[in-house]
Amino acid sequence: MCIVVTKSPPEIVRPSEPVTTAAANGKIIFSPLDRPLVILPVVVLQVFEHPIHEPVETIRWGLSRALVHYYPLAGRLAAGEGNEDVHIDCTGEGVTFVAASANCTIKQLMRDIDGGLPDPSTAVQRELIVDYPAYGFGRADSLIQMQVTTFTCGGFVVGVTWNHGAADGFGIAQFLQSIGELARGLPSPSVIPVRCDESIQAMPLSPSLVMAAKQFMYGVKPTKLALHSIIIPWRMINGIRGPSCTVFEAVAAALWRCRTRVVMSDPDAPTVLAITVNSRKYMGVKDGYYGNCATVQMAVARSGAVADGDMMEVVRTIRRAKEEIPERLKKGDVIGDLTKEQVAGYEGVLLVTCWRNIGFEAVDYGGGRTARVMTTYEQSLVRPMCVVCLPSEREEEEGARVLSSCVTAHHADAFLREIATL
Template sequence: MSSIVVTKSPAVVVRPSETVTTAGKAILSHFDKPLITLPSTVLFVFDHPIDKPAETVRRALSQALVHYYPLAGRLAGDDDDVHINCTGEGVTFVAASANCTVKEQMIMCDHDYHKDAAMSAAGLVKELLAEGYPMKGCDRGDPLVMMQVTSFRCGGFIVGVTWNHGVADDRWRARPWAANPIRVVPVLPLQSDDQLVPPPCTFAAYQALFQFPPSHFPGSNITIPAGLIDRIRFGEPSCTLFEAVTTVLWQCRTRVVMSDPEAPAMIVFTVNSRKQMGIDDGYYGNCITLHTAIEKSGVVANACIMDLVGMIKRAKKQIPEHFKNGDNDTTMAIRDFSGGRAGSGYQNALLISCWRNISFEDVDFGSGKTAKVMTHMLRMLPECVVCMPCKLEQGAKVMSACVTAQHVDAFLQEISTV
């Protein structure tokens, strides 16, 4: 087909549909503050039409902001006292249209490069988003949420949302418009930033990840085949989908980017810790902790895949201990990793985020649930988002941005031969 063209209307400001009496400032926790400059993005793909999709979603957004009113405010304060001023200034909204069908757009986005258009897959996905935050990240005066609705010739549409990760985690994006949502009262404002404090290992993991200079990691859409996952889980029946996918990515990446078998290879994975922290289910601020497994790269590269599954399982089993006594051994191991043994390159660390079981697949604006969920990797960290919902395909969908351009082909080849 000819080049895909997305035509955008001028951005408008969407405010809460009703006057919100609760104003003042919303305090951010110690979970939130490390993330206040980081944007995050999700795109919900719908292959069934609704009437006037842009207007329908804009109206739903305005209604949602009544309950999630801090998101219509702006960041304020210095680094020690950063908070949200609940000003009601609103969020950015863009209506757009594309000269193709949703299916055609997905085919193009599932390839890193294509012959009949002068734009990469990452560029195509970026066109489905409202004008984003600058490369330096989110700033004090920026809107906390930016949304774009793109309509397609087939009647389908895509809702792209970019938001400041420091003010809300992934759950808020699905809950306001999920089909048959759990009726919970949204909760964000805290009385003190000391109400929620992550375990020491999470702070140490952030320090380890952010020690590396920012790099550009081209995005790749990867499918871990269902047959490979079944084979791993047949060998280890208690292996979860997350564990199977994570071990494949960790081993394949280590084989490609690390040459010193004695150098440490660290996998960092995110965990929703509301239960461990005793947090109400309606709380939509960040409550994600980071947990790790560290092993010599030679071991990771050459181990039986079942042994790597065991390493991930042991790391997960230790999670309750992190909340009881801080797990000094794990924290010290991460700090040792950050103290110089890892070298100055990005190769030694990989961040894994899982999008399974956070209700993205339940978003429904009236024509049925999402057909697919995507992301645009905006961060300068080596990361894979795994288990992305997709009703159209078998296997586990992964959005990878974890190797530099020189290693992309080798990484994909390694996965294909596991």
């Protein structure tokens, strides 16, 4: 069937009561970890199978109450003279909210999405989120854009697009958990939110390192990448995992191998796996901090070793990169060294970010926790990357879900064949 999503006009949801900001001059200064991400849109879609009473009104009400505690997210981007000193103005202007309905059940939606393999164009997913600027957030845009879509079975999907400079994945998951708690009638969030933390602001990062992080995020040459929804089966994951190998390490190693086999021809050329790592425990930030606290670690190896060598050695290469995090942070190094060719190139670098246990799966608006978490993104905005371990209630039956945008259409069939033979 043709799935039709009918949307109401966008509205603005503001904090439910006036807020007195604790921020100096009513503004939030971006930390060195925020600055490279201040225009980047990120999407999370949460699928809920069990009905709740009036989901649109319930979530809108919880959102309005949560913005009292997370008042910076109701603000807008601003800058000082000469477009310098980009920051959040705590204006309380609110966030964009859209109510929508679909002419199908949640199960029909999932069949449509999963049946779109090998290349779901994300047309359905894009209908479940508020339209956002494809090339990043501007100053007039709200930092959060939320859409609640109800389905004929009573289930619903919450689609959230946020400005990555305002919060990282753990932070926005914390925010959504707070919306759920307040929507369920709790008097206040169980976690007290913190947006400014001195340990982050005081990081010994030079302007050149911040620029290097921006070049890593945006410096890649425009390349049209194919989008694939992939499941890495448990039999493969369990075949790799040893006593100390995590699910993420096994999945990342498998993807790195499959892509390297397809896109690299010189076995002696270096290949890089860039891993985003939640670094809260290494930096000692306050509980409840929801700003950006992720660093990028580089696992580097010969392409021949990754493509055809011992898989456990590939896992050990990934683990060693993770073990270097504390020492790198002491030096103020939040991103590893790459050559100009690697930064801009297609073949040599794969970025992997993990959404396992990030917190999206724990959100409950009143009918139970999230049944499935999805995402989508503009391929033109990012380098070759994979979002791995997307939470799903069916994960135990199937394996680890991955949204992959790491190969061109030219390499897509070969990449999928490699995945299928794992």
